[in-house]
Amino acid sequence: MVADPRLAGTDQDKRRRHADVTPIRDGDVGRTGDMDAPRKLYVKSFGCQMNVYDSHRMADMLAKEGYVETSEAADADLVILNTCHIREKAAEKVYSELGRLRKSQQETGQKTVVAVAGCVAQAEGGEIMKRAPVVDLVVGPQSYHRLPELLAKVRGGERAIDTEFPLEDKFDHLPAPSLAATRKRGPAAFLTVQEGCDKFCTFCVVPYTRGAEVSRPVARILDEARRLADQGVRELTLIGQNVNAFHGAAPDGRTWSLPDLLYGLAEISGIGRLRYTTSHPRDMDDALIAAHRDLPQLMPYLHLPVQSGSDRVLHAMNRKHGRDLFFDIVDRMRAARPDMALSSDFIVGFPGETEAEFEETMDLIVRTGFASAFSFKYSPRPGTPAADHAAQVPESVKTERLHRLQAALEASKRAFDLSCVGRTFEVLLEKPGRQDGQLIGRSPYLQSVVVNDPPAGIGEFLTVTITAAGPNSLAGEPVSPRPKASARPLAALEA
Numbered sequence: 001m002v003a004d005p006r007l008a009g010t011d012q013d014k015r016r017r018h019a020d021v022t023p024i025r026d027g028d029v030g031r032t033g034d035m036d037a038p039r040k041l042y043v044k045s046f047g048c049q050m051n052v053y054d055s056h057r058m059a060d061m062l063a064k065e066g067y068v069e070t071s072e073a074a075d076a077d078l079v080i081l082n083t084c085h086i087r088e089k090a091a092e093k094v095y096s097e098l099g100r101l102r103k104s105q106q107e108t109g110q111k112t113v114v115a116v117a118g119c120v121a122q123a124e125g126g127e128i129m130k131r132a133p134v135v136d137l138v139v140g141p142q143s144y145h146r147l148p149e150l151l152a153k154v155r156g157g158e159r160a161i162d163t164e165f166p167l168e169d170k171f172d173h174l175p176a177p178s179l180a181a182t183r184k185r186g187p188a189a190f191l192t193v194q195e196g197c198d199k200f201c202t203f204c205v206v207p208y209t210r211g212a213e214v215s216r217p218v219a220r221i222l223d224e225a226r227r228l229a230d231q232g233v234r235e236l237t238l239i240g241q242n243v244n245a246f247h248g249a250a251p252d253g254r255t256w257s258l259p260d261l262l263y264g265l266a267e268i269s270g271i272g273r274l275r276y277t278t279s280h281p282r283d284m285d286d287a288l289i290a291a292h293r294d295l296p297q298l299m300p301y302l303h304l305p306v307q308s309g310s311d312r313v314l315h316a317m318n319r320k321h322g323r324d325l326f327f328d329i330v331d332r333m334r335a336a337r338p339d340m341a342l343s344s345d346f347i348v349g350f351p352g353e354t355e356a357e358f359e360e361t362m363d364l365i366v367r368t369g370f371a372s373a374f375s376f377k378y379s380p381r382p383g384t385p386a387a388d389h390a391a392q393v394p395e396s397v398k399t400e401r402l403h404r405l406q407a408a409l410e411a412s413k414r415a416f417d418l419s420c421v422g423r424t425f426e427v428l429l430e431k432p433g434r435q436d437g438q439l440i441g442r443s444p445y446l447q448s449v450v451v452n453d454p455p456a457g458i459g460e461f462l463t464v465t466i467t468a469a470g471p472n473s474l475a476g477e478p479v480s481p482r483p484k485a486s487a488r489p490l491a492a493l494e495a
């Protein structure tokens with residue numbers, strides 16, 4: 001853990017260690033009181049890939065408790081909202097969802113246990129309980145391995161909160177997914193290798209909700225990857241809030257960096273593709289760039305958030321990098337791997353951002369060229385330094401800048417998609433398409449590629465030539481199936 005004085009006394013004080021339990025209303029436990037009845041679980045993920053991964057792990061753990069997943073909240077005995085706090089809108093969505101759940105419970109008279117997990121849970125634990133009486137349980141991202149015991153408390157008639165940063169490693173307490181669960185999730189999987197952040201960008205809640213940077217031990221990651229490969233996973237995306245700051249203790253006694261880990265994972269039979277996200281420009285070192293040159297499994301695609309093209313704004317954001325470092329990384333990446341494409345994150349209307357500074361961001365977009373990007377209006381998050389900044393940019397200005405920025409990013413994406421027409425590359429077939437005989441694959445650049453009558457199945461690689469680029473997907477013509485003796489197709493595996 002880092003000691004950061006900015007945390008003291010805030011509502012989001014991540015070092016609060018409370019697992020306080022308050023009484024629930026009489027009769028509220030409903031169907032969950034019957035331990036013998038089949039129990040259904042509905043998990044809804046908001047926000048980033050880390051939440052998707054966490055949601056899967058919660059479902060894996062609750063499967064051991066007898067819960068089966070359902071895709072309908074109305075059908076569930078337990079609803080978990082795995083929340084995101086990165087933007088105000090994301091947090092408000094959770095309260096809207098809770099309002100809907102409450103209304104539905106009032107209409108049907110059916111009590112479902114409602115749990116709020118993730119970063120909103122961590123930041124606003126007690127507040128959620130006050131604001132949303134429908135909630136029975138609040139659990140932070142570092143404590144969700146304790147869900148079974150928290151649910152037992154709910155069944156005993158209590159409302160439970162656990163937003164601790166426990167000393168034990170939650171990953172030690174989480175069961176591996178079943179083969180059936182992995183098959184359902186498809187041949188591309190996320191694997192958390194690192195959590196938390198020590199960077200303290202002035203707009204961001206992550207260091208408060210997810211805690212300090214912690215890397216998982218290398219042996220555990222390799223074990224998890226081998227298991228997933230055995231279950232038919234062909235593409236792994238290593239995830240972490242600061243994934244390229246990874247520094248995991250390895251069985252050889254050394255501390256492995258992210259490139260070391262990528263080389264280790266590339267040796268696992270069946271794993272044909274590797275990706276990682278999200279990276280910080282400060283942690284893009286020579287070894288990682290060289291791995292993109294030397295490791296064929298490592299996809300030529302990098303998500304590298306830059307947030308702004310203005311040095312003054314980047315400094316005010318405490319990003320610890322300027323625009324020149326970003327350009328330098330992009331140049332070195334493209335020198336190492338000429339087919340490298342980039343995606344990024346942008347924030348417009350950071351406090352004090354002038355029109356000229358915004359134009360520097362527009363210039364960075366044009367100069368770099370992005371295959372895709374995420375962009376947002378700055379939204380003040382309580383407890384972060386930028387939220388208290390006097391020079392907040394008016395909403396109308398933020399909206400107008402966001403429209404211009406998104407138009408530039410859309411043009412950049414479209415240009416990239418069109419540049420793919422005529423190119424030949426591999427896709428990993430992931431799911432059926434809308435029409436008979438169609439499968440949807442994923443390109444090295446994460447584009448959806450629609451293939452008609454492919455001579456390969458879900459979970460297999462197929463070389464295609466791109467014949468057209470639509471607004472949301474590419475069309476691919478099969479060239480030849482990839483011979484992969486070690487990679488059994490997902491459909492061929494027995495449950």
Ligand code: SF4
Binds near residue numbers: 197198241
């Ligand atoms: S590096 Fe990323 S996760 Fe860390 S504080 Fe900055 S924006 Fe948040």
